[in-house]
Amino acid sequence: MSGGLLKLISKQHPIEDPHPNSENSTSEKPKKVVELDLGNGSQVLQIPRFISYQHSCNYFEYLDQNIPWTRPTIRVFARSHVQPRDTCYVAGEGLPQLVYSGYQPHAYSWDEFPPLKEILDMVHKALPGSSFNSLLLNRYKGGNDYVGWHADDEKLYGPTPQIASVSFGCERDFLLKRKPSKGAPVKSAERCEGEPPSKRAKKLNNSDQHAFTLKHGSLLVMSGFTQRDWLHSVPKRVKAESTRINLTFRRIV
Ligand SMILES: O=C(O)CCC(=O)C(=O)O
Numbered sequence: 319m320s321g322g323l324l325k326l327i328s329k330q331h332p333i334e335d336p337h338p339n340s341e342n343s344t345s346e347k348p349k350k351v352v353e354l355d356l357g358n359g360s361q362v363l364q365i366p367r368f369i370s371y372q373h374s375c376n377y378f379e380y381l382d383q384n385i386p387w388t389r390p391t392i393r394v395f396a397r398s399h400v401q402p403r404d405t406c407y408v409a410g411e412g413l414p415q416l417v418y419s420g421y422q423p424h425a426y427s428w429d430e431f432p433p434l435k436e437i438l439d440m441v442h443k444a445l446p447g448s449s450f451n452s453l454l455l456n457r458y459k460g461g462n463d464y465v466g467w468h469a470d471d472e473k474l475y476g477p478t479p480q481i482a483s484v485s486f487g488c489e490r491d492f493l494l495k496r497k498p499s500k501g502a503p504v505k506s507a508e509r510c511e512g513e514p515p516s517k518r519a520k521k522l523n524n525s526d527q528h529a530f531t532l533k534h535g536s537l538l539v540m541s542g543f544t545q546r547d548w549l550h551s552v553p554k555r556v557k558a559e560s561t562r563i564n565l566t567f568r569r570i571v
C-alpha cells in the first residue's frame with residue numbers, strides 16, 4: 319500500500335478495498351443499490367461501491383491537491399463563523415448565483431477540472447434523466463469538521479431537487495431527520511454552523527431518523543421532497559482522523 323493510501327485510513331473508519339482486483343468503475347457488473355422510501359414522496363438511494371477503490375483513491379488525491387479550497391466566513395443566526403469545512407463551487411456559465419448563509423461562492427467552470435466532468439458523467443449514467451449543472455464540494459480535514467443540520471432547499475433548485483452526493487476518503491456518518499413540522503417553511507440554507515451538532519443521534523433508524531455510512535467511492539442520492547421535509551448533517555466524529563471529500567451535484571432549474 320502506498321503512503322498516499324495510508325494517509326486515507328482513519329482508526330475508526332478504515333477504508334477497506336471491497337474489490338481489490340477490480341479494474342475500474344465502468345465494469346458492467348450490477349452494483350448493490352440500497353433504496354429507502356422516507357414516505358410522502360421523499361426517497362434516498364445509496365450505491366456503496368459506486369466508484370472502484372483505486373479510482374476513488376486517484377480522485378481523492380486529485381481533488382485534495384487541485385481544487386482551490388477555501389474556508390469562508392458565513393453568517394448563521396446573525397453571527398459570523400468560519401465554516402467548519404473547506405469548500406469550493408463549480409457551476410455552468412450563466413446560471414443564477416448560489417448564496418447560502420450570507421456567502422456567495424465564486425463559481426468555477428467545469429472545464430477547469432476535467433475529473434469532475436468524468437464523475438458527473440458517471441452520475442448521469444447511474445441516474446437516467448438527471449442533468450446536474452452545479453456542484454458544491456466539501457473537504458472535512460478530520461473529525462472536528464462537520465456540516466450541521468440543514469436542508470438544501472434553496473429556491474434555485476426548485477421544489478423537488480435531486481441531489482447526488484459522491485464521497486471519497488475517510489468514512490463519515492450521514493444523518494437524516496424529519497423536520498419538526500412537516501412541510502413547514504424552514505429558513506433557506508439553515509446550516510446551523512454555529513450550533514455544535516448533537517454528539518450522536520439518540521435513536522437512529524426509527525421512522526424519523528436515519529443514519530448512513532458514506533464510504534470511499536459511494537453515491538447517495540436524495541430525491542422528491544427530501545429537502546422540504548427532512549434535514550441532513552455530517553456530525554463531528556472525534557475519532558475520524560483523516561480527510562474526507564464530498565461532492566454534491568445539483569441542478570439549478
Ligand atoms: O458532506 C456531505 O456528505 C454532505 C454535504 C452537504 O450536505 C452539503 O454540502 O449540502
Ligand SMILES: [Fe+2]
Pocket residue numbers: 468469470550
Ligand atoms: Fe446538504
